[in-house]
Amino acid sequence: MNYTKKIVLVIAVFSVLNSCSTRKDTVISRNWHALNTKYNVLFNGKEAFNKGVEQINEGYKDDWFTQLPIEPIQFEEDKINIPNLNTGMGAGFNDDNNEAEKATTPFGIAEEKAVKAIQKHGMNIKDVERNRQIDDAYLLLGKARYYEQRFIPAIEAFNYVIATYPDANLIAETKIWRAKANIRNDNEEFAIESMKLLLQVKDTLEVDLPEITREQGYTALAMAYIKSDSIEHAKKYLIKSTETLNNRNQGTRNLFVLGQIYSSQHKKDSASLAFNKIINFRKAPYKYKMHAHIELAKNSTNDSTSATILDKIQDLIKERENRPYLDELYYQVGYLHEQNDSINLAVDNYNKSLRARSDNVKQKTFTYEKLGNINYKNSEYVLASSYYDSIINIAADTLNLRFRRIKRKHKNLASLINFEKTVSENDSILKIVALSKPEQEAFFQKYIDDLKQKDEEAAQLKLNQQAFGDTFGGNQLKSLNKGKWYFYNSQSLSFGKSEFAKIWGNRALEDNWRWSGKRATNRTAEDSVAIDTKNVRYDLASYLETIPTEKEKIDTLSINRNQALYELGIIYKEQFKDTKLAIARLERVNSLNPSKELILPINWHLYQIYNELGNAIKTNLHKNIILTDYPTTKFAQVIKNPNKPIEEAVSVNEIEESYKETYYLYKEAKFEETVAKINDILPTLQDSKLLPKFELLKAYAIGKYQDIETYKIAMEFVAVSYGNTEEGRKAKEIVKQLSK
Template sequence: MRKLSVFIILLLITAACSQFSNAPTSKAWHNMNALFNSLIIARDNMKQADKELFAKRDENYSALMPILLPIDTNKTQAVATNLKEVIEKTSLIAERHSNSKYLAEAYILLGKARLMKGDFVNAIEVFKYLNTTTKSENGRQQALIWLMRAYTEQRDYETALKVAEVIRTLDLNKQNTRDFYQAKAYIHQRRGEFATSAAIAEEALKLMSKNEQTARVHYAVAQMYDIINQPAKALPHYLAVLKNRPNYDMEFYSQMNALLDQAAVRRGSAAGIQENFRKMLTDRKNADLKDKIYFTMGSLEAKKGNYNKAIEYYNASLRNSGGNSLQNAYTYLELAEIHYNQLQKYEKASAYYDSTLTALPKNSSDFERISKRASSLSDFVKYQRVLVLEDSLQALAAMNPAALDKTLEKIILQKEEDTRKAKELAELAAKKNSNVAVDLLSDKDPTFKRWELYDPLVVAKNKSDFQQLWGNRPLEDDWRRKEKQTGSISFRTERVTNTPADGSNAPQKTAPIAQAQSSTGLSMQELESRKKELYARIPVSPEKLVASQRKQEEAYYQLGKIYNFQFNEPQNAISTFQTLLSRFPNTIHEAEALYLLTLLADNPQTSPYRASLLSKYPASTYARQLLRGNVSITSDTESKANVVYAQAFNLYSNESYQSALKMAEDGLITYTGTSIEDKFAMLRIFLLAKTGQKEVYQQALNEFVQGYPSSNLMTKAKELLAVLNKK
């Protein structure tokens, strides 16, 4: 009987301690076990993980500071053990202590740990589950805030903002209000909505205590105000950074950016601001930060429009970088932007953009934009060089033999002299003390020159010179053999039209200039060999002259498209296309050039280029594009189109090709916009092939591929084009 009583008592105690019981003893028991066996350990591990990630973060103070540290699974590997412990301990609470008052906190820690590991799907499920099941209002608020953060890290900003709208209806406590404002400001910052983000972040700052995270938010808000060109609002935040226990780098950058904004809002004289920069340069603590100081000084001059002075300071930043590739990337970028946007020196801009890409991290937000710009500029410079080169070659071809021989000799000797001087300067730079004293403000040192392999402009120029002389040669034996395909040469010369009576352009061998030869060390044999190589590139025959002109024709066409589509410079595009049409009236690109000139006109409907296009190329894709918007398609129109197409096809079947071609072209124009327009276009292609109009046939095929990407006949068009290209 006693044993039965003991068993019953134990059974009652066990039932009372069940996690599904709401009895006070059960809750107290599970609260105690959840807290001391799991939650405290999970809290400590999460706190340690947050602390370590924040301490080891990589901040780029030259780029926009994120309001919250983005989730980076590569960096969270360092705290993988802590996160694993958090997940294990919080999972125990969910499994064994479901009636504990700490359950909501356990789920928050569990979801956060999964989020930090990059497990977005499970993290979102945890936060959603907690939102719908918890009775804790604080737990629900935190779940929704972290759910919003999870969607933000997934770049699902629309869903994140929908969650934000739900949170706005809740009565948040102070801590959750602060976290909500930070998370929402982070969304708008990621979306590029800087004014909205800055305004929301300012509300969060009112609820934040003094610490380094607060300093980060102040810095980010200041940067966003700078981006939207409101320095008066940015300046107080830069100054507030200094009052919130920042690290030295953040303090340093805040001071420099504050000086820029002071200059912008006229709160300090130019002399006073320059004096502050001088003090920073002479401060021994800033010995490793001179490149940033010079960079900021360059930015100040660029904002004032003093671009030459800005370039001096940016070059000083590069000289004092000490191998800081990231800072160099932003310095190269500023140099590229100045040469591209303000100075419009595209060749130099291209070299600086290329240098930017070599130093800029590929995960940078600007990497894709800069890559596209660099690619566009590379093509632009290539075609510009073609124009200059072919003009020079054609000018040489027009010279009399004696003048041509002397000119080629001067080119070779001048090149040798330039190479010798560059080598001397490189040797001087290599021997020069790297700690040479430089004027702190003017940064002028006439004897300084960077080693050529570190100078992007010198490298780009030498690479271009090599390709112009030798072409794109692979790294292999005998790359200098004459049989290899040669490149092109770069020089400038005045056009001379005098030619001998017999019309011969063969060069006359003359004695090389003795003085020049002695300074360069070239032997007569080598000089004559180089002259012979250069002469082989000059278009002295009618065939070579036509080939040279074709290169110019293509260059004008490509430059016009680059101006129009990539640089967004319509006036330059118009003038380039006009030059193309005037210099090459029979160009194969005439239809497209007329079409683009029509679109670029102030009033396309009355443009003479429109009339010319419709008159000369009525069946072209470009003409139909202009007409398509003016055609009203009805069922009657479709019916007539089918009748005309059937008649044209019957003529084609009966081998009446000329009649069929005329009917197909008329139908293509008359029934533009109908459902069988692509059939008319394909029938026309067949008929052009039958009538032997090869060039028009090829052009029609290319236009079909461009104009009817969704046509069922696209496969056939590509097959025909492939056969044509193969032939």
């Protein structure tokens, strides 16, 4: 009897298993495989796929300074490839080795699960698929391949679904994904055609598509038209894709891109409508709302709307939840103030933007650039250069056109900065040299006293941080207490007491014990915050020894300072067209008893500047000096014949002869005479092609009798001023060698 039951049980189990075969078209078999596919294999595959998409969304950083891509994902062009495909199952399955490699990534796992579902649970009986979940598996397979940037295998999977399951409920979604894969594969024409067939023909046939599907289709069409640079068509379908906003993330992004397009076309009213729609959309992701406010500020004009937007951004700054956006918000406040010519307020807010905690390097570069440009416009070239230098330091790997422009601007300021530095340093030294001995001692003693005070404050601050930061809130006591109250731990209590004594001494228990007037008792010398007064930094004699006393060194400082002032005058006059600073530098050097070879060119340049400004008194002053003291020079001839073009004052042959004569002076080691002669000639060579040669020869001569730093500055002037010439390139090479 028991034997018979066992036989019946075995037969029953065998019958059930046989009925679940993928080759048996039975109700049990179809439902068993469909359930296993949906709730086991495909469920795990979709979970892995969603995890991969979530990782992409979290890792993707939008560049809000450029037009956003419609799909927030960045594909690398060099990763697009055509793998070897095994098309035995109609959708491009890879070999086992490749599958094993991909299984370590979320999309690899999703693809692996999709393949498993197709291979283990597919019921293709007489060319008809009986498992209603297999089309979902192929769609998941294609989507996973899409995100892994394997677009051709993805298209294979989508095509298989479309050809094999034309009546599937997900056929429209599959066609949209196929269109997106074709867009990524530079076949946007096919994508546009297929999407129009899906969306427009369905409209004609009065077959309703779900709103969410329509949004996806219009989004894909907009992607295709942007890829093909058909911006007007892209705008049309972005508008259509944002009519319903069922997908709040993609819909909001489409609105933002639409607003950016309008903004780039200077259609500010249309752009404002798009950004305001985002702000008023309750379900919009917060980052889009914030940047919509920022874009409204960018599009504002100098009217009442600007004031309204400014007030709104000020309100946003006060809200705690907007702290991650403070750098961008302060920047826009600064921008609005700058547009309204409130430069001081603009600078204040730009600085607040820099102080705000943020890892947005690109935002910092724009803020630094704004501050640099403001100072550049105000002739604060040294400060402007420091801001450009900050951009170069934090964005050294950037290679775009904007960065190259900033770098070139910074380089053009290099020689100016060096000359200004020379003037500042030499002025400081010469000022101290001019003081009497007691005045020098008093000057440096005050400096030492200030230095000691700063060092004491820094040392006390550091000790306080160690005592109250590391002791009471730091890791050491955390490890000691581990949940116990501080005063219940005798070891922690002892440690804290000793640290208190080191800082405050043994103070009496009384009111106002922290007052400086309350004296500590029994405080040992080694426990106090002491400064080594024998440190060379506090040694008065060491400072006094650095003051030059030899007449030769003092004269050299004066000569270098005067030469730098003259060069600055020329740079401001010729390169920056800043007549105010050019006059200031040239007039100053003129009042400092400059060397003989500088007197004539200084007066010539001042004559030219004042003549252009229409200042007759100053013009005549410098003209008379030239005509009286240098009547036979080319400068005097030009002044006497004002109607003759300056370039004709000296013929080409004369210039060539002058260069030869100067070059012979250089070869004869008469370097100071070489520099003097070139300084005399230069003002008459403003339009000569030989001007760079004279400047380079002058730099060579300077390098022969002056220090290496002065030589480097002279070469940098040639490299910056004549960078596109052979002489400028040669100067760049020399500067590069000197900088090593």
